[in-house]
Amino acid sequence: MRFPIITRWLELLFPETCVVCNDVLRYSEKYMCTQCLSDIPQIYVHNKQHNPLEELLWGQLPFVRATSFMVYTKKSKYASILHTIKYKNHQQLGIAMGEMFGAELLRSGFMETIDAIVPVPLHSKRERSRGYNQSSLLAQGISHVTDIPVIDTAVIRTKNTESQTRKNKEERTQNVAQIFEVAQPELIQEKHILLLDDVITTGATCLSCAESILEQGFVSNISVASLALAR
Numbered sequence: 136m137r138f139p140i141i142t143r144w145l146e147l148l149f150p151e152t153c154v155v156c157n158d159v160l161r162y163s164e165k166y167m168c169t170q171c172l173s174d175i176p177q178i179y180v181h182n183k184q185h186n187p188l189e190e191l192l193w194g195q196l197p198f199v200r201a202t203s204f205m206v207y208t209k210k211s212k213y214a215s216i217l218h219t220i221k222y223k224n225h226q227q228l229g230i231a232m233g234e235m236f237g238a239e240l241l242r243s244g245f246m247e248t249i250d251a252i253v254p255v256p257l258h259s260k261r262e263r264s265r266g267y268n269q270s271s272l273l274a275q276g277i278s279h280v281t282d283i284p285v286i287d288t289a290v291i292r293t294k295n296t297e298s299q300t301r302k303n304k305e306e307r308t309q310n311v312a313q314i315f316e317v318a319q320p321e322l323i324q325e326k327h328i329l330l331l332d333d334v335i336t337t338g339a340t341c342l343s344c345a346e347s348i349l350e351q352g353f354v355s356n357i358s359v360a361s362l363a364l365a366r
């Protein structure tokens with residue numbers, strides 16, 4: 136750091152706070168306080184019997200494995216992690232959460248045989264206005280830890296749909312039907328890909344994207360992961 140004294144003063148004037156509970160962070164803490172970090176409502180990947188994402192996708196998609204890092208309800212204080220990454224331009228938090236998830240995926244053997252990570256794409260207009268795709272940040276974090284490459288140009292989103300937030304399950308499925316296209320199938324052909332989303336609620340967006348990939352991408356296998364599963 137070039138100006139350690141100035142930086143220290145800025146920290147005193149504008150202390151960094153926990154993205155979950157808003158308490159001021161201690162010197163050794165980053166993004167989240169120790170308490171919130173240890174209380175993350177985590178889904179342990181190796182605990183196959185209690186995997187709510189697999190249960191959600193069963194019968195709807197031929198997948199190899201599926202898991203989320205954590206599960207929460209809309210009112211949970213942990214929803215703020217996703218909100219901060221998506222709407223507050225906190226790109227470093229996205230990468231850091233991806234690294235945390237990546238370490239768990241690696242430890243559990245989940246990444247075995249996976250050749251590439253494919254983040255669910257945003258429409259190019261939305262990505263330009265936000266400046267980034269939050270799922271790509273998570274993918275970068277997972278890639279740092281696992282050394283598995285991110286491929287974020289193979290699949291594109293052809294329609295800029297309305298937000299899914301206020302829609303019921305059927306409306307959500309309708310809203311995202313046929314909105315993805317495989318633009319460069321040669322990048323994912325014959326690969327086992329990990330389709331990665333930031334939050335899965337009903338699974339409609341992720342399923343629509345997976346269907347397009349299975350129809351047009353010539354992949355050998357597909358697995359699915361999301362940082363959060365919202366309930």
Ligand SMILES: [Zn+2]
Nearest residue numbers: 153156168171
């Ligand atoms: Zn906290």
